[in-house]
């Protein structure tokens with residue numbers, strides 16, 4: 009086992025970095041300047057089409073079903089390079105990562121082929137959304153009465169289910185034009201319990217009403233909305249697995265994306281570190297020498313660098329386990345999510361203090377990284393409401409071995 013990047017991974021890094029520097033940097037600047045959430049999300053479409061043309065969308069789909077996804081470390085390298093320039097574009101582009109995961113797990117061969125097909129395209133801007141979260145809460149989506157749990161209902165009617173409810177937060181619930189994405193995996197309450205249904209675009213058009221586009225404090229290019237689904241007719245042939253399988257499928261759907269938050273955290277820390285380090289090397293702030301000569305300043309930078317490296321390695325390990333479907337994937341993925349996201353907030357908050365008051369001006373870009381990082385403990389299942397509870401369940405599992413995940417048992 010080596011941690012050296014292979015020649016292919018060096019090439020992947022260079023390709024992802026070149027695309028990000030050529031297209032995502034300017035997009036991020038344009039998004040920053042645009043106040044309206046819908047307008048700024050639409051700025052991404054031409055870049056989205058370019059990324060599809062370069063084959064990056066296929067790179068999110070496993071090779072076993074016709075895509076070109078590589079290893080977990082490959083995924084980490086790619087995400088870090090893109091997210092360093094624009095995490096919001098990266099999150100928006102990666103919709104299929106969550107929405108298609110339950111299709112791979114529980115779909116019939118016919119369903120897999122049909123649902124994956126739009127995302128193997130070489131052109132266009134196909135969108136997939138995982139419609140899980142609801143405005144009234146989703147941490148307890150599996151709760152039964154007296155809780156409400158998932159409130160979106162699927163009522164059987166002949167060969168179809170009729171879906172009614174309100175979904176929120178997922179990227180691109182509204183699609184590019186308000187008529188929905190190309191594919192929407194919907195968490196519903198069916199007669200047999202929480203279940204997953206896949207809606208295709210023709211089922212959604214005319215039955216989806218956008219109630220609000222959220223105006224996010226960070227990740228501002230992500231189009232997250234609250235949408236009402238009314239009388240969406242979805243063929244029973246689009247049920248994934250059996251009725252009642254939805255709780256497990258939903259939890260599993262967020263394992264890869266949860267682990268990837270560790271790398272989004274690295275990208276934010278990397279950007280903030282670069283700014284604070286340069287500031288410390290070049291600014292004297294009226295003193296006789298650059299502020300890095302002060303031990304206190306240097307200590308913050310050194311500690312930050314160590315924590316960035318630790319988060320990157322943990323997340324490489326987690327994503328490697330996820331892609332290899334290793335039994336430790338859930339545990340390592342949860343640590344990458346929780347440790348990575350909270351480390352990023354702490355590290356960037358300290359790096360801001362290295363820069364001092366100059367940082368407290370929007371023209372100096374370090375605060376953007378803090379705005380981004382503040383999202384990571386909340387999204388992909390909040391650390392308090394979802395992720396630490398999953399860790400608690402693991403810790404309480406009879407026979408759980410603290411050395412197993414590392415392979416050191």
Ligand SMILES: Cc1cc2nc3c(=O)[nH]c(=O)nc-3n(C[C@H](O)[C@H](O)[C@H](O)COP(=O)(O)OP(=O)(O)OC[C@H]3O[C@@H](n4cnc5c(N)ncnc54)[C@H](O)[C@@H]3O)c2cc1C
Nearest residue numbers: 140141145146147177178179230386387388389390392393
């Ligand atoms: C940019 C962005 C992209 C997103 N993408 C998606 C997506 O693709 N699909 C999707 O469905 N959602 C998406 N979301 C929503 C996101 O995944 C949230 O993490 C998810 O909705 C869960 O939020 P929550 O855990 O805060 O739940 P809530 O139910 O709103 O809980 C709120 C808080 O209550 C407390 N709490 C609730 N229940 C418990 C409990 N049992 N134990 C302890 N504490 C509890 C916790 O403090 C928790 O943080 C996105 C959000 C953003 C901003």
